Amino acid sequence: SEAEIPLTSGIKLQTLNYIVSVGLSGRKMSVIVDTGSDLTWVQCQPCRVCYTQQDPMFNPSLSPSYRSVSCNSSTCQSLLIETGNPGICSGIAPQMCNYVVSYGDGSYTRGELGLETLNLGTVSVSNFIFGCGRNNKGLFGGASGLMGLGRSSLSLVSQTSAMFGGVFSYCLPSAEAATAGSLIFGGDSSVYRNSTPISYTDIIPNPQLPTFYFLNLTGVSIGAVALESPSFGKVGILMDSGTVITRLPPSIYRALKGEFLKQFSGFPSAPGFSILDTCFNLSSYQEVDIPDIKMHFSGNAELLVDVTGVFYFAKSDASQVCLAVASLTYEEDIGIIGNYQQ
Template sequence: MVGSTLLLPLILSTFLIHHLSVAKVSIHREKTVLSLNKFQRKQHSGIPNCSSQKSRRENGATILEMKHRDYCSRPVVDWNEMLQKRLISDEIQVRSFQSRIKYAVYSGMEDLSNSQIPLTLGSKLQTLNYIVTVELGGLNVTVIVDTGSDLTWVQCQPCKLCYNQRNRLFNPLKSPSYKSVSCDSPTCQSLQFATGNSGICSGNSPPICNYFISYGDGSYTHGDLSSDRLHLGTARVDNFVFGCGRNNRGLFGKASGLMGLGRSDLSLVSQTNTLFGGVFSYCLPSTDDSASGSLILGDNSSVYKNSSPISYTRMIPNPQLSNFYLANLTGISIGGVELQGPGFGNSGNEILVDSGTVITRLSPSVYRALKDEFVKQFSGFPSVHGFSILDTCFNLSGYKEVNIPTMTLHFEGDAELNVDVTGIFYFVKTDASQVCLAIASLSYEDEIAIIGNYQQRNIRVVYDTKASKLGFAKETCSFM
């Protein structure tokens, strides 16, 4: 009996060590392969013609081709410079974003402001990166897709101050369906909720409604609140309210303007509610010059090409931020290891899902936990100094491919967003001599976290305002 008593702890100890070791190995097997050579070729590829973006109607949904602006604005002479400037612009935008949120919270303001369309990668304007082509008043216009804005606007003739754009300027005189919105109309009064600025009465007779939107970094648009016929693929929207911009300045590349997919009455989502039921989704493509995603308007999920089931989480109601899309983030897993910390739990913490912000921002405490676990699992690779907002960087120039830990965001209701391999690392230099973890820290714990579009690549993101829920599913983005 004495021998058995001494032997039992040894057996239990051996059993536990074995199983803990197995568990550790299985956890660290949750990695994904990133081909560095493939990425480097993409960065030096030619510039496609983005003026001929496609659209189609399928099973009652309108599908628009979506592209990234980097390949639609102009030839890139220095990719390294462009990649670095993009991060700096994104930081300016996020600071402006946080200022808007704080202003809304502390001032008591309640806002800040199935059709498939080709969605394309546009060159980085500010935080607004993806573009679609629609028809407004008989003219094709290429606009930046932004879920963090409400009012859709385009540059108009005559223009007092306009930046250079690829397509012709919208000319109200050439559209028989164009109308100005009167100053005393309820639509004009809706501007305060949609943009944070009240409508301004012009000196015309009768006075027409003027709008003004400032994006916080010096970018702005100012002009006439108007209406015209909008075609989203084959779907027609009569009397669509938009901004006819007469005075516009900022980092908007060569796009014609912006498409607001926020939640106010003036957003495209609200104005097309009878057509599409307040439901839209997108799949954002990578920076490959041949890649194209899709913006789908409508709730028919049969037209999605998702390779995993859609997992839904509820939209978090916040009266002070009612125009934004918020969810409860309950956890993050790196390589299968769930992070521990005060920022996680059943109640979760609010995070904003945004198509305009590039890099995901987390609270300082959550970011530190993520960074520590990632570096622990991604060991053996030479580290290099950080750049701009990214402080966890490596020199991978000597590798053809690397195994990197997987990354999963967990939401209330057991919903998950499995970050695609192309959304984990940001290439500051195209030769992979400076490759950084594509997540950044916010400045303060009380700031609102943001899921940027970099981590939404090759994910079908569903916005269902009718059922007040957000959905995520794996999908290789392709318009065709």
């Protein structure tokens, strides 16, 4: 079977991540689409520490189909493998399975695991395991929570593999677009709305981080110039819809920045913005020619980063426009292709 859900920019919810609407026993939840984590969770009432979300908060006590996951269940015991933190048993009877998930940017969610009917478009998934978040903090904007699309057994992809075969695809609209993209579960490529042919590249295993999607980045070119770096083809790079800005190993970033400044020269510089260090003041220009960036992967697959993914407008008057790629601190840190470049 197939399920297709509209996927939209999270700008209206004060996040640069992307959002889909799902139902929990028929109640609408707007969740961030994250291929870089596994547990799907929403904020739950009553809540100890919650951020402000746009949709009404989920209240499990009002749902006849909600059940909590018990402490001695195999699901609770598998939490250590799935989230890096063991399921903690609360002292209250009946003993519920508590979870903690921390993200790379310092955000976190804590709560207990529950079972509920999940609605994906017109498809219902019964006994879906998710996190009922009672203590949530971080960069989630006004979303209700997060959809985990990683590779562990707790992720939405794994939990629905009997229905959808463990296959999903997504198409991100540009952040400003009024039109929606799509998140599709199932392998029927006839429903894809791609405007260019699909190319394929292998997902490479990373035994230390088995739940992530790693690709083999074999090269990067700017305009017609291929960059030189000893790191190409050596390191897996993480494809992550839940990270905004792409982060490259320092050796690749230095080569990219140097070549970009050669091809995009003569423009006044501007101060750096957050993690972005290559910025320009373009406020006095009507239009400029911006070189395209291409990322190359094994199997001759290419990802073309067009204008919308090359520059981040830190100021809307174009007085601070930055190359939307950042450097990792250390060469052995994990490179990430963020959604801004996807």
